[in-house]
Amino acid sequence: TQLLEQSPQFLSIQEGENLTVYCNSSSVFSSLQWYRQEPGEGPVLLVTVVTGGEVKKLKRLTFQFGDARKDSSLHITAAQPGDTGLYLCAGALIGYKLSFGAGTTVTVRA
Amino acid sequence: DSGVTQTPKHLITATGQRVTLRCSPRSGDLSVYWYQQSLDQGLQFLIQYYNGEERAKGNILERFSAQQFPDLHSELNLSSLELGDSALYFCASSPQGNYGYTFGSGTRLTVV
Numbered sequence: 001t002q003l004l005e006q007s008p009q010f011l012s013i014q015e016g017e018n019l020t021v022y023c024n025s026s027s028v029f030s031s032l033q034w035y036r037q038e039p040g041e042g043p044v045l046l047v048t049v050v051t052g053g054e055v056k057k058l059k060r061l062t063f064q065f066g067d068a069r070k071d072s073s074l075h076i077t078a079a080q081p082g083d084t085g086l087y088l089c090a091g092a093l094i095g096y097k098l099s100f101g102a103g104t105t106v107t108v109r110a
Numbered sequence: 111d112s113g114v115t116q117t118p119k120h121l122i123t124a125t126g127q128r129v130t131l132r133c134s135p136r137s138g139d140l141s142v143y144w145y146q147q148s149l150d151q152g153l154q155f156l157i158q159y160y161n162g163e164e165r166a167k168g169n170i171l172e173r174f175s176a177q178q179f180p181d182l183h184s185e186l187n188l189s190s191l192e193l194g195d196s197a198l199y200f201c202a203s204s205p206q207g208n209y210g211y212t213f214g215s216g217t218r219l220t221v222v
Contacts, residue, residue, distance in 0.1 A: 041216070043200075045211060088153065097166045098143075098209075
């Protein structure tokens with residue numbers, strides 16, 4: 001059983017559309033991170049959120065940390081083919097060890 | 111280049127054998143983490159070292175062991191390999207007090 005549940009598991013959209021990926025847990029995290037992973041490569045850190053209710057924007061990506069620090073969402077506006085990849089959320093519980101969700105595979109069709 | 115170097119990139123070996131995966135962390139990072147990624151299990155935490163000392167242990171089998179050397183590079187040893195050990199093995203590093211991990215490109219292990 002995953003500590004962090006991500007939904008949906010797969011997402012396929014047309015270029016220019018918007019998408020949202022969700023990351024939920026019953027645990028409270030001291031911080032939550034989002035990573036993107038491309039085939040054959042390691043995950044790359046996109047953002048870290050620390051404060052409940054925090055919203056961070058990275059160009060067309062908007063990340064939100066839930067008020068209770070148990071959930072998070074990633075919203076992409078006007079998706080582009082370059083946004084294609086596996087999106088992973090990861091939560092920090094004890095120390096700096098991260099627990100990862102199973103990931104959401106996003107495909108943006110040109 | 112993320113700054114975290116993993117070797118080898120690919121490894122094919124037979125069941126029952128032993129292999130060693132190597133990781134050089136990003137310059138200045140004291141923590142090294144090992145993760146296993148398979149299609150059905152996702153990224154699973156194996157073990158963490160901080161400045162040469164084991165800091166946390168996850169779902170690491172007894173057949174697996176790791177260490178971090180004085181120069182901070184780390185090695186993950188996998189022995190008595192089984193078909194189910196086939197996976198991507200990632201090393202990540204982080205500086206003290208920073209939650210951001212930098213991952214290497216991984217070692218793809220195939221056990222035949």
